[in-house]
Every structure is written in structure tokens, then in C-alpha cells.
Amino acid sequence: MARDIVIWPHKVLTSSTKPVTDFGPPLEKLLEQMAESMKEAEGIGIAANQVGEPLRVALVGREDGTFFEIVNPQILEKKEPVTMEEGCLSVPSEWEKCPRFQKVKVRYQDKSAEWHELEAEGRLAHVLQHEIDHLDGHVFVDHLSSLKRTLILDRMKKLQKVKARQKGSSG
Numbered sequence: 001m002a003r004d005i006v007i008w009p010h011k012v013l014t015s016s017t018k019p020v021t022d023f024g025p026p027l028e029k030l031l032e033q034m035a036e037s038m039k040e041a042e043g044i045g046i047a048a049n050q051v052g053e054p055l056r057v058a059l060v061g062r063e064d065g066t067f068f069e070i071v072n073p074q075i076l077e078k079k080e081p082v083t084m085e086e087g088c089l090s091v092p093s094e095w096e097k098c099p100r101f102q103k104v105k106v107r108y109q110d111k112s113a114e115w116h117e118l119e120a121e122g123r124l125a126h127v128l129q130h131e132i133d134h135l136d137g138h139v140f141v142d143h144l145s146s147l148k149r150t151l152i153l154d155r156m157k158k159l160q161k162v163k164a165r166q167k168g169s170s171g
Contacts, residue, residue: 002036003051007160008090008139009153012049016137017056020071023113027057031069031111034059038067043089045127047134050090058131063123073108073132076117084126086140092159094152098143100129 006012020027030053038046044061048054057071080102087095103121106128110116120128130140141149 001033002040003033005037005041005046005050005089006052007092007163008088008141008156010090010160012052012054013090013134013139014137015049015054017047017049017054017135019056020109023071023109023111027071027111030055030057031059035067038089041089045131046089047131049134049137056135058135060124060127060131069111070106070108070128070131071110071113073106073128073135075104075129075132076107077103077105078129079103086126086130088130088140090134091139091141091152091156094141094155096140096144096148096152098140100126104128106132 008014030048034046034048034051037051038059045059045067047058048056056073057069058073059067059069061067078101082100082102083097084100085095086098086100102125103119104125105117105119107115107117118128133139133142141152144152
């Protein structure tokens with residue numbers, strides 16, 4: 001069952017997540033819920049804190065449309081600064097140019113606790129950076145000018161109020 005996606009600046013999105021230590025059924029269930037939420041929102045990646053779970057786990061979309069989980073990830077290397085158009089499920093309908101890196105090297109665990117290292121470039125590198133930022137308590141708007149960030153913040157606060165009213169009237 002899909003979970004609601006948390007809208008920025010919710011506290012769960014602005015705090016670092018906790019390392020995953022339990023690689024059992026609860027993690028499997030969380031990954032399934034994250035996948036459903038991401039599919040419903042037509043996303044290409046999602047972090048656990050975007051569905052309200054402050055755990056260091058995310059789903060990352062590949063170019064071919066498949067996804068894989070990254071648990072307790074760390075970026076080991078960043079190369080070739082680049083600016084990329086970026087959006088976020090937690091900052092809906094907002095797109096801005098954001099500084100990233102063309103190539104990254106990431107170390108992470110899978111849902112079975114096995115460690116992997118991955119060198120990625122292009123879109124995959126972009127998605128990895130975006131999702132790991134979430135796990136570190138950052139959203140892409142943190143990389144923008146204070147003026148752009150303030151304008152987006154105002155729109156997201158209005159959206160949060162609308163969603164809260166809708167939830168109140170439907171419950």
C-alpha cells in the first residue's frame with residue numbers, strides 16, 4: 001500500500017536519517033510501500049523519509065525504468081561539476097537548475113545487507129545524489145539561492161495547508 005509523500009519543509013525531510021540495522025521483513029515492507037508511492041507519483045527515485053520513515057534507505061531509478069534499493073549509502077567520489085534541471089516528489093511542481101556532479105562513486109548495501117560499490121554517470125549519478133541528499137536531510141532547494149528557496153517555501157507551505165484541509169474533510 002502506498003504511503004503519502006511528505007511535503008517539504010516537513011521536519012522528517014530536514015533531519016539526517018538513521019542507519020538501517022534490521023534487514024528483515026520490516027525493511028521489505030517499507031521498500032514495497034516506497035515503490036508504490038513512487039509509482040503513483042510517477043517518480044524516478046524516493047527516499048524513506050519522503051514517506052515519513054527517518055531511515056537511511058532509498059529507491060533509485062535506472063535509465064531502463066527499473067529500480068534498485070540503496071541502504072546506508074555513502075558517496076565516495078564526485079567528479080565533473082554540472083548543473084541539472086531538478087524536481088522532487090516532496091516539492092511538487094517545482095523545477096530548478098541545481099548544481100550536481102556528472103560522475104559519482106557510491107558505496108551502499110542492498111536489502112540483504114550485502115555491500116556494493118557503484119560508479120555512475122549522467123542521470124543515474126544525478127538520481128543517486130538527489131536521494132542521498134534526502135537521507136542527509138537536504139532537498140534540492142537547499143542548493144538554490146535564498147530568494148528562489150523562499151519563493152518555493154511559501155508555495156509548499158500553502159500546499160501543506162491545502163493537503164491538511166483535504167485530509168481533515170475526507171477523514
